[in-house]
Amino acid sequence: MSTAYESVRLDHDLPTYYKSFFPFKSFCKWLSYGQVPSEYFARREFAFILADDVHLRYKSFNDVLSFEKELCKVNPHKLDLGAVYNHFPRDHRKHSDMQAVERELVFDIDLTDYDAVRTCCTEATVCPKCWKFVVLAVKILDKVLREDFGFKARMWVFSGRRGVHCWVGDAKARKLNNLGRSAVAEYLNLFIGNKVEVLKGRTKMTWVPNLVQTAYSSALEGGFFESMAYEQGWLNDGRAEIIFSLYKELSADLRTELIEKFNALPTPQLRWKMLKMYFEEDERKRARQEGLNLPLEPQNRDKYFLKYFVLWHVYPRLDVNVSTGTNHLLKSPFCIHPKTGCVAVPLSADDVAQFDVTKCPRLDRLVAELPSINSEIGEKEEGDQKENGQRKVLAYRHSSLAKYVENFEKYVELAIFGSVAIVYTVGRSINHVDLGTVSWVEDVLDALGVDVPQAGRLRPLASVLRLSSSIVSLDSN
């Protein structure tokens, strides 16, 4: 099934892709964040990347139509998204005070950064085994972004070859300045050089930050880390020296002891068990109840060896520079990767685990789907007595791209809802309230001291006002 992609076909297939498969409507709805017509959209920088890495930067478009027209005309190999600027990006030469003002908070995870721990593949190749690194990275980051920072709109996009990008679309995230972005990125990034920062504080007063705790338990959950350790051979014969010298704080005595024990055990499974017996409180408790012989409890900094071991192998290795610059360009969702032909498809955090890189929608296959899709739609329309023959065929709805477009639309709803003003009328006065998500509406009403209306009375006026779902009107009478 998975034959390699022939990139010579790129120029031939791209026009068809942009014309029939690129989901313009949702895409532009996303970048407009609930404004129609949207100045926000018009101040966004787009970059078209043509053959031979020619970059056309600072492109901007007033509306969906002009964007669609230009994209279908130029047919760029890649499409990047930049920031929202204070002026129209296409006028960037006219203004001396041109600066990026807003932009989604983005993160980039690339499997090439895992080459130190990845034994199945190297560099650009990716197999289901190494995809697990991505799965775990997404699981951890998604949890932290949600629970610690309270970000609601999070989209994970397969980059087309060997990594994922995260787009956080909450208004609060978009408004972060460079300082804020770098603070969030530094908070999330545990790696300093090739070391992991699992401890805080000085020699005596050490503590484990919450983030480390969260990441560690997420990694161990459901035996995920364990199975990765076997697959990647981290606990194989002869690995003892390497493993136990990773953590520089480990005392020499314990290191010798562990190396000895490790080498005495015949299988990786038993070695993992041994490590847990040393460093996991729950495991020790259970063993104690069963009356097993326990090793002495590790003291001081030795206690944290297993945390270090686990996180050094699987903690997300972020490319911090991508996240810190407001004006950094990043590959857009639904862009084609020119080397692999894969579409950069949006995934929800839960989808990432099921996602198979080799089955990702690919440009040549999509184009091959088109004739059958066309005939299918054609038949249907004939059955429905087609109303006008000029209707554009939205092939993505019927192709293998469909479920990813749905993911995307869900994200767009969340992102937009985070940014809209809820217009709420009580008698004569109107209160504009900036809200996080729909579920907050009730809290706000509560805070305003108004009885929360029954569910039926809280209705989107989208159809009436033609402003998508961005305005919710509450009629208290």
Next chain:
Amino acid sequence: MFAPEDSRQRRSKINVDRIRIKEVAANSSSVDYPAYLQLYEIPPGNDITLAEFDEIAVERLRTLKALENCKDGYKLNDDDFKKVFREQIRKFGSKLIVNCQEKKTETERADAWRRDTIGHFILRLAFCRTVENVKWLVNQELDLFKLRFMNESEEVVLRALRNTQFELEKVSDSEREHLVNKLASGSGMSLDVVRITSFWKVGFTEALDLIRKRQVYLQEGMAYVPYEDLVVIICSHLRTQMTQAMARAYKNLGMLEEENRLLPRLKSLSNNAYDGKQYTGNENENLVTRKMLDKLASTSFPLCMKHIHTSLRSNHHLKYGGRRQYGLFLKAIGLSLDEAMMLMREEFTKKMPSDKFDKEYAYNIRYMYGKEGRRVAQNAFSCSAIILRNPPSTVDCHGCPYRHTEPQILAQRLQKEGLTRDQVEKIVNLSSQHSYDKACSRFFEYTHKMEEGALGQLITHPNFYFEESQKVLTGKRATTADFVESHVASAESQSSLMSRKSSCPSREPTDIDGDMELDD
């Protein structure tokens, strides 16, 4: 929002604001000026005489400068620090309150708060014109705020904060108990300490410094900040506010029709951001000849100038940045135009024909001495100008070695100067903490065989370095100068200058050996 306002609109807005502020001031009954530990949200709106304007501004400026100097020798809020600082500001009779426990009558107190507010806002105006000045003022003001904050009881601080628009929500006891484990591991405290500490909720964007260090508990975008870290949050809030307000003030300053009255006053205030003296070289003309430079360079040049000098001698060339930084420095230590021209010619013509030198470089040198172009003699660069303007590329030799050099290379250079490994490490550490002025002062002390801190002041101008060095070498300055005394000396010289400034602003040539003086 981005539409350009025309100046008339802006001016009328300023007037409206002025009236509004006055009304606010008139309506607020007993507390005309926000009391202690305010966040400087509302500017003062009453009328004030020019004499008082000057007095209050100078008082605050000197308080801040004393603070800056003390910080060099001691850790902020140490007992020693407090003692020296209080001693210093008492000497010049500052009425500002640094610590609430000070015994003062009600009226004295009220007056002090009034001076506090007015002084703060005057300095904002005075220092808003250049990036380096803004940065300096914000740093000093924040330190003053921090000092006051740390000396207060929690109760007083919170009462003060309640009067500001900074929103804080206290974490209830039950919520704290509920989250006790997470708060402990979030802030690195023991459970018992958490139980007796008060926690405050702020949006995470207000607590970026703590988040960066992973030193605070975060939940749903809210940071749970323990009382002892609250000062960090409030300071960063104040920093943002001040920086923004000063940027706005700068925009509007030109609209005020105050060219003759306030603007010159403000300008003379901000000239004092560094050691104050502008070095033009007029006063020392012909003191130095080019033959003396090699010797002077090894004894009395700061590291930056030493580096350029060596580079000139070995490469027989200087790029533009180096020519300007070094040329103006030499002019200010008293190298005459003729000497400067000969120095450069001798070196440059080793690598190029003499007519090329005349065509491409001679003009530039005459320009610096005010003999060409707009015919204004230029001042030598201060440290902040060297650090902030025009950073050197790899082929340049100008800039500040503590700011622009890789740590390893800096260490090598320092070793070559004969410093011990300990000393080198200390200086490199300071430079990596962005304390370039401290690094340079330490270098001065080490190379002049003085005790650490004996210089008593930070180096903020290469020519100041040179002058002080000459004083030490000629025996006009003791190497073991007591810290406090040297400060008093500099404070006194400043006070004389301040008084002179308000009476006659004319420039007087000063002696190289004289006390620090400031020219307008």
